[in-house]
Amino acid sequence: MSILWNGFLQGLSGVWTIARVVIPLMIVLEIAQANNILQRINHVISKPFRWIGLGEEGAFPLVVAMVFGLTFGSGVIIAHMREGKVSDQEGRIIGTFMALCHALIEDTIIFMTLGAPFLFLIIPRVAVAFIACMVVYGVQRKKAVGRTVLLMALIMVLGFGMWGQAHAMGVNGDVWYIMSSADRFGTDAQVSYGGSVSILDLGSLQAGLRCQLIGNPNDWGTLWKLYTNQLEKGNWDPADRLFIQNRSTAFVGGELSVWDNLKLLGNVGYGDTAYAGKEAGSAELDYALYRGMSVQLGLVRTISLGFDLFGTVEYAPAMTSIRQSGSVNHASHASWSALDMGARFRLPFITVRGGIRWQGLEESGSIQEYVGFFLGGGIRF
Amino acid sequence: MEIGDGYCMIKINREILYKGFRSGCETTWELAKVIIPTAVLVALFKASGLLNWLAHAFGPYMRFLGLPGDAALVLFSGYFVNLYAAAGTIIALDLSLREITILSVMLGFCHSLLVELPISKKAGSSITYILLLRLGCSLLAGVILGGIL
Numbered sequence: 001m002s003i004l005w006n007g008f009l010q011g012l013s014g015v016w017t018i019a020r021v022v023i024p025l026m027i028v029l030e031i032a033q034a035n036n037i038l039q040r041i042n043h044v045i046s047k048p049f050r051w052i053g054l055g056e057e058g059a060f061p062l063v064v065a066m067v068f069g070l071t072f073g074s075g076v077i078i079a080h081m082r083e084g085k086v087s088d089q090e091g092r093i094i095g096t097f098m099a100l101c102h103a104l105i106e107d108t109i110i111f112m113t114l115g116a117p118f119l120f121l122i123i124p125r126v127a128v129a130f131i132a133c134m135v136v137y138g139v140q141r142k143k144a145v146g147r148t149v150l151l152m153a154l155i156m157v158l159g160f161g162m163w164g165q166a167h168a169m170g171v172n173g174d175v176w177y178i179m180s181s182a183d184r185f186g187t188d189a190q191v192s193y194g195g196s197v198s199i200l201d202l203g204s205l206q207a208g209l210r211c212q213l214i215g216n217p218n219d220w221g222t223l224w225k226l227y228t229n230q231l232e233k234g235n236w237d238p239a240d241r242l243f244i245q246n247r248s249t250a251f252v253g254g255e256l257s258v259w260d261n262l263k264l265l266g267n268v269g270y271g272d273t274a275y276a277g278k279e280a281g282s283a284e285l286d287y288a289l290y291r292g293m294s295v296q297l298g299l300v301r302t303i304s305l306g307f308d309l310f311g312t313v314e315y316a317p318a319m320t321s322i323r324q325s326g327s328v329n330h331a332s333h334a335s336w337s338a339l340d341m342g343a344r345f346r347l348p349f350i351t352v353r354g355g356i357r358w359q360g361l362e363e364s365g366s367i368q369e370y371v372g373f374f375l376g377g378g379i380r381f
Numbered sequence: 382m383e384i385g386d387g388y389c390m391i392k393i394n395r396e397i398l399y400k401g402f403r404s405g406c407e408t409t410w411e412l413a414k415v416i417i418p419t420a421v422l423v424a425l426f427k428a429s430g431l432l433n434w435l436a437h438a439f440g441p442y443m444r445f446l447g448l449p450g451d452a453a454l455v456l457f458s459g460y461f462v463n464l465y466a467a468a469g470t471i472i473a474l475d476l477s478l479r480e481i482t483i484l485s486v487m488l489g490f491c492h493s494l495l496v497e498l499p500i501s502k503k504a505g506s507s508i509t510y511i512l513l514l515r516l517g518c519s520l521l522a523g524v525i526l527g528g529i530l
Contacts, residue, residue: 003424003427006424007422010420011413011418011419011472014420014472015409015416018412019413022412023402023405023406026401026408027405031391031397035391071500077505081505091506092505095506098504099497099501099515108489114468114471120485120486121485125490
């Protein structure tokens with residue numbers, strides 16, 4: 001019997017907590033209703049609803065539903081539809097919005113009295129209702145665009161869902177000390193900076209971006225100009241030497257366990273290789289930008305828990321030229337290859353890795369090769 | 382009593398205040414009619430071991446939402462009955478603030494389906510569409526919040 005009595009008392013105290021807020025609230029809402037306050041301020045409130053294709057007449061039922069609840073909102077929209085103030089298309093948007101976002105005051109207060117934070121109760125409902133209505137509006141306006149938006153929304157939903165599930169978004173960075181280089185610019189030993197962001201990392205499935213920059217940080221502006229096609233010709237100081245190379249790829253791939261402690265990893269990427277360089281004594285800048293598909297394959301051998309040896313090969317056999325200066329060495333196609341070998345320690349949240357890297361870009365009759373040691377690390381969260 | 386002047390005038394009189402107070406009391410009464418029996422019922426559930434069984438049965442699914450198994454009872458009462466019933470269940474169970482937050486965002490999107498789906502239908506939307514929309518948003522919100530909170 002005492003169990004039931006305790007339950008009763010708990011329920012009673014819950015009712016009291018909510019009643020203390022609900023009664024004053026209802027008085028305020030009654031005043032608002034008796035004075036037609038919503039009608040008066042409707043032209044201000046209805047502004048954001050233009051994004052989802054609703055005019056003042058269409059926004060009014062929504063505002064009513066958000067303040068007073070679904071039943072009142074439905075009453076207004078039914079009356080509006082009967083009078084022909086709201087079209088069928090608008091009706092669908094209103095229905096979508098109203099279903100997700102109504103009685104904001106009452107519902108919010110119920111959960112606030114239980115301790116949930118205010119912003120969590122308001123912002124997600126309003127934001128999701130707006131997004132859903134934008135999708136519906138997009139579908140109505142143009143079927144093809146709508147489908148794209150739907151697809152994008154689906155991908156985002158999946159991505160976010162999995163991200164929430166896998167707790168995995170990783171950032172890796174490394175520094176590469178180039179021991180030996182062979183190119184026509186006479187580049188001597190330099191430092192390279194590399195990095196990758198894995199946007200989606202489910203362990204066995206990964207998607208992300210990889211980036212590798214060689215050259216003096218002062219010259220990164222040149223690379224930016226190369227990408228935006230702003231490189232001027234011929235007015236370079238002959239005494240200067242310059243070299244900058246970038247390799248960036250967006251990739252999707254995965255890992256496959258082939259043996260007890262041996263994993264095969266592979267991914268397919270799409271990206272570009274760009275470089276700009278100038279020998280001392282020349283006034284012309286030599287640059288090119290190639291873009292194409294690449295494949296990366298590798299093996300990971302686990303030695304002990306959290307310690308792996310790895311080797312990967314990346315190959316982009318036929319990248320097409322997007323932009324280039326008038327050098328004889330340039331071709332319409334170029335091939336890129338890279339080889340990494342090293343070891344990595346995988347601790348919770350952090351990874352430390354290091355090893356040897358070789359990479360080369362081959363154009364017709366000209367190759368740029370770099371070999372060196374790299375050391376880096378990353379965090380995943 | 383009237384506040385303000387001319388265009389921006391707000392009328393408050395005893396009748397309006399009384400009406401508001403009465404509708405507040407009615408809401409509270411509605412609330413009590415649901416919350417107290419729910420709390421008693423959940424206490425009974427807890428004592429009889431039924432809640433334990435339910436928590437075990439739904440534990441694996443609720444883990445996707447970052448919630449313990451017995452939170453399934455909150456979701457069911459909110460989805461099918463109404464938010465007051467869900468509030469009653471939350472009061473009777475011992476849930477952390479994090480779990481209450483996840484549950485309240487989920488229930489904000491989707492609640493009182495038995496009552497509200499017909500209302501949506503009356504306002505011109507298809508029941509299947511609204512059901513999928515609300516349930517989908519609710520579960521998605523649960524998965525995302527369960528992951529990040």
